[in-house]
Amino acid sequence: MLQRAAKGEISLNLPLFQTKYTADPAPLVVGDTLFLFTSHDASPEDIPDVNEKSSAGFFMYDWLLWSTTDMVNWTEHGAVASLKDIPWRSRENGAWAIQTVERNGKYYLYAPLHGHGIAVLKADSPYGPFKDPLGKPLVWDQSNWFDIDPSVYTDDDGQAYLYWGNPHTFYAKLNDDMISLKSEVTKLPHIKHYQEGPWIYGRRQGDRETGSYKYYLAYASTCCPEALGYAMSDSPTGLWEWKNYIMRPTLRDRGNHPGICDFKGHSYVFGQSYDLMHLDTFTHHERRSVSATEITYNEDGTIQEVPYWLDQEPVKQLCWLNPYQRxxxxxxxxxxGLKSAKMGIENTGVVADMPTSTGKKNMYIFDxxxxxxxxxxxxxxxxxxxxxxxxxxxxxxxxxxxxxxxxxxxxxxxxxxxxxxxxxxxxxxxxxxxxxxxxxxxxxxxxxxxxxxxxxxxxxxx
The missing domain is CATH 2.60.120.260 (Galactose-binding domain-like)
Structure with missing residues (x-):
């Protein structure tokens, strides 16, 4: 069925992007555009060590950016930042899950350097260029390797919170500059089924003005396979109460990572699978692909469970594409089967050959x-x-x-x-x-x- 879908013969809720392998989706809404930042699993031709090209492991060197106004047609913007933008990094592989947020017209990209803390990069645009304003980790507890998967949420009162952690959950308050901590780091009590990939957000239930405000902590549940679970609280700092799965475990997938946003009156959850790789092989490699689906909320704020990506109808289109503009x-x-690249940049996947964050550049399709x-x-x-x-x-x-x-x-x-x-x-x-x-x-x-x-x-x- 997947092979037929790839040929355009049937309609499934397939991965959003095909020119590159993607994971760890992090949505950001700016005006009428949804930007989606992802990590990037290297294709075999982009892995520098010839002995590792068929390896099942992770090979991740940069972070990618995509955008849409209609939820179905996506524009690729290529690598928005890479490990090279963090000169104090400790290794040449490991561009894990990021999140980018906007505050006061500036954009802040939070990136984990697993075992070496969490970095923050800053830009004037979601396209970059992103630069390191600190020259050191924003957070780094040298006693452990839990510093992974940062997620940032800014509450209605302007207070921003940074969450992270695998297999434990941590948080700290951020100062208004978004690049320094306002509080000590707090380790939360264990949240049922929590494994990694926290995604924190708040949402008002019922009436926009008088409805109760609920906080959500979505995450990848205990591996393996990982599912998408979530907890809720009346405070952005907890206590967090497990509620249910957004998408329950399935043997068709072994890893997941949530990103959730409201866009044009709809709520969407993004996650990942191996469905794109399975068009080519069922031999396991860490070559993941991002998918999305709409979610709905019950009156008490709980999220209605959704089936596995391929068991759903494709996401509904929010507006038509205008073919009379560029x-x-x-x-x-x-x-x-197609490939993409930024004009004038030969991005081979080798860190030494990568440019620092370039900002928005024209791209082309090839292969x-x-x-x-x-x-x-x-x-x-x-x-x-x-x-x-x-x-x-x-x-x-x-x-x-x-x-x-x-x-x-x-x-x-x-x-x-x-x-x-x-x-x-x-x-x-x-x-x-x-x-x-x-x-x-x-x-x-x-x-x-x-x-x-x-x-x-x-x-x-x-």
Whole structure:
């Protein structure tokens, strides 16, 4: 079934991203955009030690950023920061789970250096560049290795709290500068089934003005397999009372990590699985992928349990995609088999070769082969599109067939990308479009590929 889904034949609640393996989702809502920060499990070609390329272990060097306005079509922004941005790090592998929060127009990225404390990076934008303002750990108890999976929540009164810990739970109050502690570190009593990956947030139940305020601590439950559990409290510091699973343990998964947010009137939980890797192999490797689903709350504030990711319908689209504005090629609902990179940066996965945090840079799609496609959900063509433009660079050629509602759906246009002189030289390629009106899923299907082709952006016209 997974293989058929990858070919666009059936609809499942599949992982959100396919160009890279992802884990540890951390959502951040800014205006009408949801940003999702993730950790990054290296693909075999990105692992520097040739003897480890088939290893089942973790190989994690940087952190990634994605964004959406509709919950189904996601734009990739590449590596937002890497271990190289923390010069006092103790090892070249271990870019574990982060969380990024905003305060007073600044963005703070909290990162664990397992066994060496928790770092904080600061930026003027969610895209970075992120810089280390301290040059040392924000938190580091040298007596243990519990310093993992930081989560930050700012309460209505402006007080920010930093949570972390595996297999114990710790918290401390943050000062208004978000880069120093206001209180001593407190170790909480054991929370039922707690293992790691705390995610703390608050939410008012019932009436927005008079309803009771509840605090939530979601987490990965006792391994293995890990599930998504949660506890509740009347205070951001506890006492925390176990409530239930958000998603209960299943042998189809062995690890999980929650990220929860409210966005455009809906609540979403993000987690991880091995479903993307299972399109290629069921031999275990730590190559995870992030999924999401909507959650609902009962009148008492408890969260209704959800089934495993693949047992649910895909997330509902919140607004239609406008094809008459520039759409980056790395914006997609599905694009299995394709790769992406930032222009001008050869990010090999080796820490020594990584740039420090660059901020927002243009990206491109590459490694395009016959039979692959980019799917976009809910594209609103209105009264009808008449033309299609795509900007690309190529040392060979590639045919882009535009289809509606399926990989084998009706053809509304075909553009042929030809040689541009080099993969650094981008040109515009055009085609006429017919019979494309109303709202449809759009498939950019690739065939007749030769040489190397890189896609930058596309746009329809009328």
């Amino acid at each position: 759409v980056e090629a790395e914006t997609m609902a599905w694009g299995y 395009i082969n016959d039979g692959e496609f980019i799917k976009l959900r809910g594209v609103d063509f209105g009264n009808g599109a008449k033309k299609f433009n795509i900007t690309a660079a190529s040392t060979g050629s590639c045919k882009v067939t535009l289809r509606l509602d399926g990989q084998d759906g009706p053809i509304v246009g075909e553009a042929v990308i030809s040689k541009t002189g080099s993969v650094e030289k981008y040109k515009a390629f055009n085609t006429k479009v017919t019979n494309a009106s109303g709202v449809h899923d759009l498939y950019l299907c690739f065939s007749n590929t030769s040489g190397e082709t890189r896609l930058d952006w596309w746009k329809f016209g009328n």
